[in-house]
Amino acid sequence: MVSVSLFVTRSLDEVRFWSRIMKEHALFLSLGFSVDDKKLIQEAQSFISLFEKIEQQLNNYSAISDPEEIKRFNIQVYQAAASIWAYKRKVLGLILRCEIVSNNYALLVDHTSREAAYFVNRLKELNAGKLEPQADDIIRENVFFLKIMADHSKFIGHLLDPSERKLVDQAREFSHDFDQLLFQAQDLESMRPQSETAPILDQFLDQNRVSVVSLRDFKKTARDLIDACRIKSNIHPLLADHVFREADRFIHIIDMYEATLLSNNP
The missing domain is CATH 1.20.1260.120 (Protein of unknown function DUF2935)
Structure with a gap:
């Protein structure tokens, strides 16, 4: 039931x-x-x-x-x-x-x-x-979403007005950080940990969560500034909210996987 x-x-x-x-x-x-x-x-x-x-x-x-x-x-x-x-x-x-x-x-x-x-x-x-997610699901799902987050950072950097130098630099930094996290996740996917309780998966999720929270907060700030017409960009207000929601979704998924690992390793 x-x-x-x-x-x-x-x-x-x-x-x-x-x-x-x-x-x-x-x-x-x-x-x-x-x-x-x-x-x-x-x-x-x-x-x-x-x-x-x-x-x-x-x-x-x-x-x-x-x-x-x-x-x-x-x-x-x-x-x-x-x-x-x-x-x-x-x-x-x-x-x-x-x-x-x-x-x-x-x-x-x-x-x-x-x-x-x-x-x-x-x-x-x-x-x-x-x-119910398995170990392979955890890694594969993170590979997918890390690529999505890296893409978002690139889009934001290219759609901001060039005069918004500080925000453009921040977007580029996020792009680089998520590219590195993606490469790391792809390496882990190749190694294929055999146990859902493998400690490496806990560390993997924790590291990703910290980075995604930072990116989500950056997106929220950008969304609010765009809504208030306080920055110059070609970013549609709905697109700003769209990418924020996807980052929030990734955090929700990480939380779900962390709960699964905890239940399998009390």
Whole structure:
């Protein structure tokens, strides 16, 4: 009964968080196209509508919803996430082949497609009954999110006005720090610790948590300054909040993995 309840609550949490992220990705991509790319803009807008409908459907479910109904909902959302992933990869190909001129960085489009692929995989895992993380999951998940955080730092540095020298320098420092954490995580992934209780995983998570908290606080400051029009940048206010929420999500995931390690090694 506990696993059934956990399946429902985790499914709804993943869909609630990532559907909003997918909807915002579609908005950001649409804003970056030129006026000539009408079809791409229309496709992006259709994804905004699609994920808004999914968000509305979420209101019909709760922690006591029928698990079979949630499984069917997950399949529906899976199809939407897979579709936006394919759209993002198509846009990336157009940019790399110089078939369109876009204000969306190629790395940003690739970044958003990786998040769509992550969402697709999470839904697949949930419907397969995979609820509890294993050691490999901890490392792989951190590799994914450390890359996301490194990307965010690069985007922020490039979208700030060059005259915001102190903030640009801070973003570059975060980019370097998270690149190093990513390389370290990839080395650990190659070593593949065999036990969830391996002490190295505790240290790994602690180190990452400290860095992510610092980055999240930097993003929060940047978001608040952008909202108050106190810094010069090309960063959309919603994008500033978007990257803040993703950092906060990473901290939540680290906390979950730390709790799992603690329960396995009382």
